[in-house]
Amino acid sequence: MSAASGQSAAPSGAAVVSRVVIYGLLAIFALIYLVPLFVMLVTSFKTMDEITGGNMLALPQAPTVAPWLRAWGDACVGLTCAGIKGYFWNSIKMVVPAVAISTLLGALNGYVLTKWRFRGHKLVFGLMLFACFIPFQAVLLPMASVLGRLSEFGNVLRDSTGTSLGIGSSTANLVVVHVIYGLGFTTLFFRNYYEAFPNELVRAAMMDGAGFFQIFRRVLLPNSLPIFVVTVIFQFTNIWNDFLFASAYAGTGDVMPMTVALNNVVNTSTGTVEYNVNMAAAMIAALPTLFVYVVAGRYFVRGLMAGAVKG
Amino acid sequence: MAFLEIEHLKKRYGSVDILKGIDLDLDKSGFLVLVGPSGCGKSTLLNTIAGLETISEGEIRVEGNKINDLHPSKRDIAMVFQSYALYPNMTVAGNIAFGMEMRGVPKPERDKAIAQVAGTLQIGHLLERKPSQLSGGQRQRVAMGRALVRDPKLFLFDEPLSNLDAKLRVDMRVEIKRLHAATGKTIVYVTHDQIEAMTLATKIAVLKDGELQQVGTPAEIYNKPSNLFVADFMGSPAMNLMQAKAAKENGRTVLKLLDAAGGDITLPVPASIASQELAAGRELIFGIRPEAITDKDSADRHSRAIEVVDAHVEVVEPAGADTFVVTRLGGKEVTARMRADADVRPGETIPFAFNLDRAVVFDPQDGRRL
Numbered sequence: 246m247s248a249a250s251g252q253s254a255a256p257s258g259a260a261v262v263s264r265v266v267i268y269g270l271l272a273i274f275a276l277i278y279l280v281p282l283f284v285m286l287v288t289s290f291k292t293m294d295e296i297t298g299g300n301m302l303a304l305p306q307a308p309t310v311a312p313w314l315r316a317w318g319d320a321c322v323g324l325t326c327a328g329i330k331g332y333f334w335n336s337i338k339m340v341v342p343a344v345a346i347s348t349l350l351g352a353l354n355g356y357v358l359t360k361w362r363f364r365g366h367k368l369v370f371g372l373m374l375f376a377c378f379i380p381f382q383a384v385l386l387p388m389a390s391v392l393g394r395l396s397e398f399g400n401v402l403r404d405s406t407g408t409s410l411g412i413g414s415s416t417a418n419l420v421v422v423h424v425i426y427g428l429g430f431t432t433l434f435f436r437n438y439y440e441a442f443p444n445e446l447v448r449a450a451m452m453d454g455a456g457f458f459q460i461f462r463r464v465l466l467p468n469s470l471p472i473f474v475v476t477v478i479f480q481f482t483n484i485w486n487d488f489l490f491a492s493a494y495a496g497t498g499d500v501m502p503m504t505v506a507l508n509n510v511v512n513t514s515t516g517t518v519e520y521n522v523n524m525a526a527a528m529i530a531a532l533p534t535l536f537v538y539v540v541a542g543r544y545f546v547r548g549l550m551a552g553a554v555k556g
Numbered sequence: 557m558a559f560l561e562i563e564h565l566k567k568r569y570g571s572v573d574i575l576k577g578i579d580l581d582l583d584k585s586g587f588l589v590l591v592g593p594s595g596c597g598k599s600t601l602l603n604t605i606a607g608l609e610t611i612s613e614g615e616i617r618v619e620g621n622k623i624n625d626l627h628p629s630k631r632d633i634a635m636v637f638q639s640y641a642l643y644p645n646m647t648v649a650g651n652i653a654f655g656m657e658m659r660g661v662p663k664p665e666r667d668k669a670i671a672q673v674a675g676t677l678q679i680g681h682l683l684e685r686k687p688s689q690l691s692g693g694q695r696q697r698v699a700m701g702r703a704l705v706r707d708p709k710l711f712l713f714d715e716p717l718s719n720l721d722a723k724l725r726v727d728m729r730v731e732i733k734r735l736h737a738a739t740g741k742t743i744v745y746v747t748h749d750q751i752e753a754m755t756l757a758t759k760i761a762v763l764k765d766g767e768l769q770q771v772g773t774p775a776e777i778y779n780k781p782s783n784l785f786v787a788d789f790m791g792s793p794a795m796n797l798m799q800a801k802a803a804k805e806n807g808r809t810v811l812k813l814l815d816a817a818g819g820d821i822t823l824p825v826p827a828s829i830a831s832q833e834l835a836a837g838r839e840l841i842f843g844i845r846p847e848a849i850t851d852k853d854s855a856d857r858h859s860r861a862i863e864v865v866d867a868h869v870e871v872v873e874p875a876g877a878d879t880f881v882v883t884r885l886g887g888k889e890v891t892a893r894m895r896a897d898a899d900v901r902p903g904e905t906i907p908f909a910f911n912l913d914r915a916v917v918f919d920p921q922d923g924r925r926l
Contacts, residue, residue, distance in 0.1 A: 448608050449641035453655035453702075454629035463654070467645035 289524035296520050312521035316529060320522050322509045329526050331499060332506035336485060339416050339502055343423040344480045351431020351476060356461050359439040360447050370436060376429030381489050392418045392494060415500035423484045431476050438472040474541040482534045503530050557620055559584040559742055560710060565614035567600055574600050576766045582759060585740045591753040592763035598746045602712050605744060606635050618709055634703035635712040640695045642687035649683040652701050673705045693724045713745040729755060750790045762786050784923040793846050798886025800842040802834035809834050811842055813886040821865050826915035829926045841918040848914035849892035852907050861912035869904050
């Protein structure tokens with residue numbers, strides 16, 4: 246204790262050198278990470294003339310938001326040139342329900358696996374954990390078959406009742422896929438968090454007359470903010486960024502999610518490659534995950550650490 | 557018919573017996589303390605009464621009604637937990653009202669009940685705070701308030717004071733006792749602290765390894781422990797237990813103790829077993845509380861059987877109100893409780909006055925009191 250404080254009061258030469266090395270390395274790696282982002286940002290605000298004639302790292306001479314507006318409103322995705330806005334909303338419509346459902350179900354699973362243990366709860370948890378290790382590619386074909394049945398069911402429903410309730414639509418299909426695939430992770434997160442959650446609170450609520458869902462809603466959920474944030478960030482980022490499932494089950498037409506549309510924007514070859522528009526589109530595609538990180542980020546580390554010590 | 561009856565209660569986890577057939581009863585307004593070392597099953601017993609754990613065999617009745625299979629919330633029992641178990645996301649008022657809310661009590665009634673309980677426990681100024689903003693003693697009060705507000709038939713306390721510091725523990729102990737006297741509620745209380753057990757209980761049940769060792773009033777448990785375990789566990793400092801041997805001398809039975817020098821100390825048979833015939837040469841354990849061994853002057857004047865024994869002083873421990881003097885008799889350390897100003901120094905040989913009215917004798921084989 247005293248040695249440490251003495252050192253900080255009068256740093257020796259070796260300590261200064263090691264500090265410089267540490268911060269120098271950190272700065273270099275930060276730079277390596279930030280340069281691509283910087284290039285994307287400045288390019289997205291430049292005109293095409295400036296891009297073809299100038300330095301990649303230079304700041305825009307005459308900053309313009311035209312590439313952003315073009316990317317949003319009239320960039321060509323394949324043959325239609327209506328921008329990426331429609332696909333952006335496709336993604337939102339898919340991500341929000343998928344994140345909400347998989348997170349809530351994960352919380353419920355964690356609650357049951359820790360507070361309402363049954364015979365074989367370890368096996369069930371082990372199997373759910375196993376879901377985290379299944380590669381996407383392995384489930385592509387069987388899942389396509391399942392989704393096909395789901396679409397048939399949606400058709401039957403529409404024929405008999407007039408509405409399919411969205412069942413069998415590409416968006417609904419992707420929600421189903423991502424909920425199923427995400428459950429392993431969300432269950433893992435919540436189980437570990439609730440493992441350290443005091444059992445006495447559940448028992449007290451039980452004696453107070455609260456039922457299964459009342460305990461979940463009134464006692465567990467209000468005390469789960471950190472792990473909620475972690476799970477939401479994790480799920481949101483994964484589902485938003487997913488390309489494989491999106492291109493396999495919603496790869497064409499108006500139903501494409503953002504990631505697939507972005508790919509098509511960049512690959513569309515009519516005349517010159519509009520780097521500024523491509524960069525702006527990529528930035529727009531990345532904004533929601535960035536937004537989630539910024540808003541919820543300060544809970545992220547806290548939540549990751551919670552429950553890491555015990556259980 | 558007693559208020560709370562527990563009949564032949566057994567609890568098994570797999571092949572392990574946690575509770576091995578408990579029979580207990582408690583009258584209305586009684587204060588039953590379950591006491592024993594860690595792992596003796598006392599908390600499990602409490603949880604089975606609460607309904608938080610199922611039982612393998614036996615029956616639990618409250619006012620003659622079997623409650624074995626009722627859900628915890630239907631038993632009309634409130635519990636105070638060791639960790640207090642306050643809901644961290646709710647205010648103090650919310651915590652106290654949660655049970656009523658779950659039972660569908662309308663808001664005006666809830667508010668009235670909260671105000672009343674807050675008055676009793678003097679936590680009115682804390683009602684809007686969160687549990688994390690309270691001190692240990694305040695949390696304890698809120699936990700009791702949450703139990704009190706429901707006005708249940710039976711209160712269960714699971715080591716409620718073990719998380720408090722020593723001084724606060726004494727204060728809260730007095731408060732619980734006062735609360736019990738004021739409300740006349742029936743309470744079952746678990747503790748591993750034998751002083752809490754002695755001070756609070758109207759009835760003590762001592763458990764060990766899932767079996768009842770003795771059930772009785774605090775005085776019975778303290779003065780007439782039914783076996784060596786109870787004698788050793790209850791009381792601080794613990795009862796002095798010495799090896800002894802029965803012998804015949806001049807036609808009457810006496811006890812022989814070995815002193816440190818290898819000589820014999822002869823004591824008459826204590827009144828507690830005077831009626832029993834002891835075969836000469838029978839091995840015995842002689843038990844006597846520290847406060848029944850004193851200096852000559854402060855020996856109990858009402859006692860009919862004071863025996864003075866000279867012994868070598870090994871250690872002197874002044875404890876403020878008393879001075880504990882340690883000597884060696886019957887092969888064991890023996891603690892005597894003397895006046896604070898007793899003039900004793902280690903290494904001296906002084907007279908110790910044994911009050912044999914307070915002495916008990918055990919069988920070394922099965923540990924039972926004779």
